[in-house]
Amino acid sequence: MTKAVIVNSDGETLSALMGPTGAEHRRLANRVMTDALTQADLTFDEISYVVATGYGRINVPFADRQITELTCHAKGIASLFPGVRTAIDIGGQDAKGLKIKNDKLVDFVMNDRCAAGTGRFLDVLVGTLGLKIDELGEISLKATQKLPISSVCTVFAQMEIMACLSQGTPLPDIVAGLHDAIANRVVKMVKKLKIEPDVVFTGGVAKNIGVVNALQDCLGFKVSVPSEPLLTGALGAALMGRELTLKAIAEGKPIHEKERRLAESTFFHTEKH
Amino acid sequence: MKMALIMGMDIGSGTSKSVIVRDGKPIAYHLLPSGVDYRAVAQQLRKESLAKTGLSAADIADTMATGQGAENVPFSGHQASDILCCARGITSILPSVRTIIDVQRTFTQVIRLNATGHVINFVINEKCATGSGCFLDIISHVLQIDLKDAGPLSLGSDNPVVFTTGCAVFGESEAISRVSEGASREDILAGVHAALASKIATLIDRVGLEMDCAMSGGGALNVGLVKSVEKKLGFKLLVPEQPQFINAIGAALMAESEA
Numbered sequence A: 001m002t003k004a005v006i007v008n009s010d011g012e013t014l015s016a017l018m019g020p021t022g023a024e025h026r027r028l029a030n031r032v033m034t035d036a037l038t039q040a041d042l043t044f045d046e047i048s049y050v051v052a053t054g055y056g057r058i059n060v061p062f063a064d065r066q067i068t069e070l071t072c073h074a075k076g077i078a079s080l081f082p083g084v085r086t087a088i089d090i091g092g093q094d095a096k097g098l099k100i101k102n103d104k105l106v107d108f109v110m111n112d113r114c115a116a117g118t119g120r121f122l123d124v125l126v127g128t129l130g131l132k133i134d135e136l137g138e139i140s141l142k143a144t145q146k147l148p149i150s151s152v153c154t155v156f157a158q159m160e161i162m163a164c165l166s167q168g169t170p171l172p173d174i175v176a177g178l179h180d181a182i183a184n185r186v187v188k189m190v191k192k193l194k195i196e197p198d199v200v201f202t203g204g205v206a207k208n209i210g211v212v213n214a215l216q217d218c219l220g221f222k223v224s225v226p227s228e229p230l231l232t233g234a235l236g237a238a239l240m241g242r243e244l245t246l247k248a249i250a251e252g253k254p255i256h257e258k259e260r261r262l263a264e265s266t267f268f269h270t271e272k273h
Numbered sequence B: 001m002k003m004a005l006i007m008g009m010d011i012g013s014g015t016s017k018s019v020i021v022r023d024g025k026p027i028a029y030h031l032l033p034s035g036v037d038y039r040a041v042a043q044q045l046r047k048e049s050l051a052k053t054g055l056s057a058a059d060i061a062d063t064m065a066t067g068q069g070a071e072n073v074p075f076s077g078h079q080a081s082d083i084l085c086c087a088r089g090i091t092s093i094l095p096s097v098r099t100i101i102d103v104q105r106t107f108t109q110v111i112r113l114n115a116t117g118h119v120i121n122f123v124i125n126e127k128c129a130t131g132s133g134c135f136l137d138i139i140s141h142v143l144q145i146d147l148k149d150a151g152p153l154s155l156g157s158d159n160p161v162v163f164t165t166g167c168a169v170f171g172e173s174e175a176i177s178r179v180s181e182g183a184s185r186e187d188i189l190a191g192v193h194a195a196l197a198s199k200i201a202t203l204i205d206r207v208g209l210e211m212d213c214a215m216s217g218g219g220a221l222n223v224g225l226v227k228s229v230e231k232k233l234g235f236k237l238l239v240p241e242q243p244q245f246i247n248a249i250g251a252a253l254m255a256e257s258e259a
Helices: A025-040 A069-080 A119-129 A133-140 A154-166 A171-193 A209-219 A232-250 A264-272 B038-053 B082-093 B133-143 B147-154 B168-180 B185-207 B223-233 B243-258
Strands: A002-007 A013-019 A086-090 A095-101 A104-111 A199-202 B005-011 B015-022 B025-033 B060-066 B099-103 B108-113 B119-124 B213-216
Touching: A002 A025, A002 A232, A013 A025, A013 A232, A069 A086, A069 A095, A069 A104, A069 A199, A069 A232, A086 A171, A095 A171, A104 A171, A119 A133, A119 A154, A119 A171, A119 B168, A133 A171, A133 A209, A154 A171, A154 B168, A171 A209, A199 A209, B005 B038, B005 B082, B005 B243, B015 B038, B015 B243, B025 B038, B025 B243, B038 B060, B060 B243, B082 B099, B082 B108, B082 B119, B082 B213, B082 B243, B099 B185, B108 B185, B119 B185, B133 B147, B133 B168, B133 B185, B147 B185, B147 B223, B168 B185, B185 B223, B213 B223, B213 B243
Parallel strands: A086 A199, B005 B060, B099 B213
Antiparallel strands: A002 A013, A086 A095, A095 A104, B005 B015, B015 B025, B099 B108, B108 B119
C-alpha cells in the first residue's frame, strides 16, 4: 500500500489515506498524492515539503527528500504515543522491532527475508482456509483450543493446516494457532532489543485483534495500537518534513534545496507515460 | 522367490510413483499427482500400473511403500524411509555414487553413502521450504508455464535475476516485481535455479561431499537446475535415467531383499 499524510505547520493532520502500491510505484504514488490533496482541499503548490519513505521511496519523483521508513515510523509512533519505548511493526513484506528513546530511533531488528512472522504468512494461509484477511481476528476469538503450529515456514505450515482441516480441526482453533505462531516468531526476534513498555504495535497486521491478543499473551503486558496502524510511517515522514521546513524558515534558508522537479500539470500527466 | 514381482510405491507430497521390479530390475513405471487423498492415489496407482502391464494384484508378491504418504498405502505390508530407499535405488543404478542430492517437491535432502552403499549421514531442509522444488512450482505458476518447461527455458537466459531471498513465499512477490520491471521468463527461471543451487550447496557443506555425486528426485528432471547446481559446485553430476522413480525403485529392492 502507498500511504499519504499531510500535516500543517502545527503538526495537525489534514489528510491521511492510502491506496494500492502496484509494481510501478511511481505512477501510483502520484495517484495517492492527488487523492490526499483532494481530501485536504489543497493544491500541490501549497505543499511546502514532501518526504518520501518506505521501500519505494526513491520512486516518488515529486519528493523533496527521502528518509528511511524506520526513522519515519519512530517519529510517527512517538508523536501518537509519547511514552513509547518499543514498537513492533508487522506488515505484508516484513516485520520490524524498533527501540525508541526521546522520540528517536536508537536500534532496530528486522526480518524481510522469510515470510514467517510477517503479514504474508497470514495472506498465504487465509487462502488455504478459504477466509478473508479481515475476518481472521473475529474468528480467532471463538477458538476453544489453539492449534499449535509446529512449522515455522509458511509453505510447511500450509501443508500442516491442510492436514488439520481434513481431520476436522475447527477453523477458529486453526486461526488462533496461526496468530500465536506469528506473535511468537516476532517476539522472539524483537527480544533481541530487550523489549520495554510502552509497546506500540503498528502495520497492517495490527488491525487483527487476534494477533494483538496473541502478542499481549506472549509479552505478558498490554500493547497500544494506533487508530490507523498503517499510517504511522507516512505520518512520521510528514512530521519530519514539517521540522525541516520550520528549521529552514528559522534559519532564513530556502525551503527547497533543489527546484521542485514537477510542475502541477506535468505532475498529473506523468500517469499517461 | 526368483521370479517374484515386487512393487515399490513412493507416495510423495507432489506426485506418487510406482515401480514393478523383477529380479532387481524395474520393468514398469507409473506416476500420478498425489492430490489430497494419499490412500486413494495409492489404490489408483496400483490399479493403473497393473492394467498397464497386464498383471493382477495376485502377481505382486510384496509391496513396499515410502514417501510422505507411505502410511496410507492400505495394501502395503511395510514402509521404509525415503532416505534409505533413495540410497538403495541410486546404488542399484549408479554404484559409484557417494553423495546424493534428492530434490523433491517439499524437501531437498543430501545423503552420504559409504563404499558399500550404506547411509552414513544425511541432511534435510527441515526448517523451511527454501531449496526445495516448491519454489520452482510457485514461480512456474507466476510465469504461467508448465513445470517441465522450466529447465529448457532457463537455458536461454543471458542475465539471470538475482533473488534477494530464498523464501519461496517472498520469492513469488520478488518474481512478480521483476516481471513488471521487464525481466524475461528465462532470466527469472535461471535466477530461481541459482537460488536453489546455492541452498543445495549449503546442505552439501553441512553433510560433506564425496564423489561421485548424483542428483535424483523430480528436481533432477530439470536440466536448468542440474546445470545450475553443477556450475555452483564446479563439477558434473550423475543423473539416473528416471530420477523421479529412484525412491520407488529403492523401496521395491528393499522389499525384494527382505523376502
